Amino acid sequence: MCASSAFIGSWLVTEYVYTPAGEYVGCIHQRRLLQPHGDIIRVTQICEPVQVVAHISDQARAAVEVMNQRVGEFVFDIRLVGQARHYVGEDVIGGGFSWKDGVLTARGVWPRFGYNFTSFSFHIHARRQVTGGTFSIANQDIVIIVGVATAEGDDFPCLPQEFCVSYDASGVRHLISPDGTLLATDSITANDVAFVETGLIRGRAKQYGALREIHMVSAPGEIVTAIEVHDGVSGCLTGVRKIVRDEVLHQVQVYVLTNAGRTPDRVDGRSSSVCN
Incomplete structure (x- = not known):
């Protein structure tokens, strides 16, 4: 459930399904086609x-x-409205936001399916993306999904269901305002986005295979939520953090790290069609 120039085209998707408790249920194969028609x-x-x-x-x-x-x-x-994305049905209604090209978060309802959803999509390179989210009834989660997509023409892709980021991973972080304006870009290492409880920083993390979610308090009145996916095929950790101060969105951080000696564009997205 995404829309930016990076996501246009035909994709083969493998979704890994988890219960809210973290139990692995199985995987789903999906074909996904995105066709532009003006601003739709x-x-x-x-x-x-x-x-x-x-x-x-x-x-x-x-x-x-x-x-x-x-x-x-x-x-x-x-419907594309600047960086906003309006889901106008019939089978999905809601809204999302493209924080930068290839990075989108969204939420809404699948009326015919019958459930609320949240979703995220991270474009790794031209032939590979990681995706996922939740289906729920209001705030009662039913399933959590983490998936991977490759451009059609390859086999259905696989995403190793583990979260294992090298201590020497490094990359870039984009600091973005609530209206989508890029404020700054800096170089980071794995330590800069590691979740460690120290001082005023307190919180909890939950893992669903290759997906990790973090909710923490980082200062008085400041709440940070994070979604991170480790793609063991490309060696990438992609993440988005939302910083809320006094219940108002203050900043969004988008980051991509790769293990030493690897770059995302050196992976063509092809992998075994056997999903584990």
């Missing part, structure tokens, strides 16, 4: 049933039943 992007998603892993809990079985209600074709339009 028509999105077509064709979803397959969940490929269920063995020995899952009752909660996981319930999650499978929900996601198998999304099997088939869903079509919706996204």
Whole structure:
């Protein structure tokens, strides 16, 4: 559920499904087509049933039943309004924001499917992106998804379901205002975005395979939420942090780090079609 010039085209997607408790349920293959028509992007998603892993809990079985209600074709339009993205239906309504080209967060409702959603998309390079989000009933999460997409013509991609960032990873961080204006760009290392409870910084982190979510208090009145995905194929850690002060969005940080000796554009997105 994304829209920027980086995402236009035909994609093969593998989504890894987790329960809110963090139990791995299985994976879903999806075909995704984004076609521009002026200031509208028509999105077509064709979803397959969940490929269920063995020995899952009752909660996981319930999650499978929900996601198998999304099997088939869903079509919706996204209107581009500056950096904003208005999801105008029919199958998805809501809104999102492109913080920079290739980085989008969104939320809304799938009326026919019947659930609220949040989503994120990070464009790694021309043939690969990581994506994910949640389906919920109001604030009751039903499933958490982390996925990977490759340009159609390759096999369905795989995303190693582990979060393992090298201590010597380095990259860039973009500091962005609430209206989407780029304020500054700086060079960072893994230590600059590491979650460590020290002094006034207190919080909790939760991992779902390659996805990590962090909620923390970083100063009096200041709340930081983060979504990070580690792509073991490209060696990239991509993340977006939202800093809220006194319940008002203050700043957004988008960052990309790679392990020493690797660059995202050296990976062509091709990988085994076997999803683990």
